Amino acid sequence: MTPTTEMYFWDLAKYGEMTTLHLGSKTWIFLNSKRVVAEIIAKRGSMTNTRSPMPVSSGIVSHDRRSLIMPQEAWAEPRRVMHSLLSGTALQQYGEWQEMESTQMMAEYVLKPRSWYRHHYRYANSVIHRIAFGERLQKSTKELEDMQNCVTFFVGSIGTSIIDWFPDLAKLPKFLQVWRLYWTPLGDWNYDVYRSWWDPIRRQVEEGTAKPSFVRDVLLNPETKYSGSDEDAMYVALQLIEAGSDTTREALNIMVMAALEHPEVFSKARAEVDRVCGTGPDARLPRLSDMEQLGYICAMAKEILRWRPIFVVTPDHTASKDFEFEGYTFPEGTGFVINEVPVGNECERPDDFYPERWMDGHETDIAHGLWQFGGGRRICVGYRLAQRSLFINIARLVQSVDFKPAGFYNPKVLNLEAVNEPFPVQVTMRSKDYENLIIREAGVAGVMEDAKLVRDTL
Numbered sequence: 001m002t003p004t005t006e007m008y009f010w011d012l013a014k015y016g017e018m019t020t021l022h023l024g025s026k027t028w029i030f031l032n033s034k035r036v037v038a039e040i041i042a043k044r045g046s047m048t049n050t051r052s053p054m055p056v057s058s059g060i061v062s063h064d065r066r067s068l069i070m071p072q073e074a075w076a077e078p079r080r081v082m083h084s085l086l087s088g089t090a091l092q093q094y095g096e097w098q099e100m101e102s103t104q105m106m107a108e109y110v111l112k113p114r115s116w117y118r119h120h121y122r123y124a125n126s127v128i129h130r131i132a133f134g135e136r137l138q139k140s141t142k143e144l145e146d147m148q149n150c151v152t153f154f155v156g157s158i159g160t161s162i163i164d165w166f167p168d169l170a171k172l173p174k175f176l177q178v179w180r181l182y183w184t185p186l187g188d189w190n191y192d193v194y195r196s197w198w199d200p201i202r203r204q205v206e207e208g209t210a211k212p213s214f215v216r217d218v219l220l221n222p223e224t225k226y227s228g229s230d231e232d233a234m235y236v237a238l239q240l241i242e243a244g245s246d247t248t249r250e251a252l253n254i255m256v257m258a259a260l261e262h263p264e265v266f267s268k269a270r271a272e273v274d275r276v277c278g279t280g281p282d283a284r285l286p287r288l289s290d291m292e293q294l295g296y297i298c299a300m301a302k303e304i305l306r307w308r309p310i311f312v313v314t315p316d317h318t319a320s321k322d323f324e325f326e327g328y329t330f331p332e333g334t335g336f337v338i339n340e341v342p343v344g345n346e347c348e349r350p351d352d353f354y355p356e357r358w359m360d361g362h363e364t365d366i367a368h369g370l371w372q373f374g375g376g377r378r379i380c381v382g383y384r385l386a387q388r389s390l391f392i393n394i395a396r397l398v399q400s401v402d403f404k405p406a407g408f409y410n411p412k413v414l415n416l417e418a419v420n421e422p423f424p425v426q427v428t429m430r431s432k433d434y435e436n437l438i439i440r441e442a443g444v445a446g447v448m449e450d451a452k453l454v455r456d457t458l
């Protein structure tokens, strides 16, 4: 999303709490305040729960199998199986892996501080790979690039084809659908990349050699009674990897930008971590079980996503029947979009990175009052996992790392898509004590050798 598009969405809020846009044959209502988002997306979630047809990005590019943009009837079954990711048991099990990958990330910081952004990338990919497939990430640069390109092409396909704005055109006879010449090879290529990641893990599950994971224990577990085909299951698993990696990496990069811009917040956060985890040679690494005691760190995770939202708009929540709201009649098919910038700026001192605004007793619930994860029944299925990843890494980075600007940067330009350094940062470790602590913990967790390899495996 360019700053110009962002400004355009921001401007839409000038017209009030809701703004109607006619885009092709679709009608979208931009929801510009927290109040209307809560009313329409959350309270009326049972009626605003489907998605509008997207013959290109959902149909051709995703083979009608990415649940994120599926209409309600098709979405219910993949959502049912993914729902376990929000449960306490899953959080407990996957938490161990999040802590271990985070320990490796910290060791990478010690060994290669200049590659800080690469460590976020590896962490995010590796942790979701482990949750989905049960293995630590051992993919070649080419395989990782291919997966990254699947995300880029898919996201890039949303809204770019005129056909998705006039979906009735997809009812033309196939030989007249000339756009297929462009989009079909892209969708088929995406399918082949997914296959190359999926077939080995499915085989391991069949042969009984797979390690515990979402795929083995939930998706392909006969007790789950998942009714989708092999291809459906493949898209559920790979979509999870896609959705879980970039978002986490981007949020961690935003955290670094906040550290450059608001060092005073990081000093305060460090004092909180020090109080709970000790200092100097007596310090220990923060753990997920510290969450209740590290409320300020939890508030920082929320503020990161409010201050520089990853999603400027969320996918449209579409009305599945006509309904009335405060004197307006919305016909079936109307799409509702959360306009994240005005919604996130509906507070005091919106330009400041000010975690205190979230210290309201709900700071450990990342989705409370924050709409970056969408909402209603479609709310991001990974939001609790995301929160835990952000928490553990923010707490540890705040504890042990000092971030300073290393050249000119524009604090509004995050270069979120960049795989190279998104903005110039000088990274130094707080002191030898913290380096020793991290190296010791990485040794105990058995990830030191992997941390040394990081440059070669990305």
Ligand code: HEM
Pocket (backbone or CB within 6 Å): 066, 067, 068, 069, 075, 079, 082, 085, 128, 239, 240, 243, 244, 245, 247, 248, 251, 305, 310, 311, 314, 315, 372, 373, 374, 375, 376, 378, 379, 380, 381, 382, 383, 385, 386
């Ligand atoms: C900062 C991190 C993240 C943000 C901001 C984020 C945001 C979102 C948003 C806005 C949606 C659409 C919700 C709606 O339509 O109302 C979504 C859906 C989704 N997210 Fe996330 N997400 C994050 C992390 C994750 C993680 C870590 C995972 C995987 C564990 C994940 C998996 C998914 C999936 C699978 C969907 C589609 C759910 C469905 O089809 O019902 N996300 N996310």
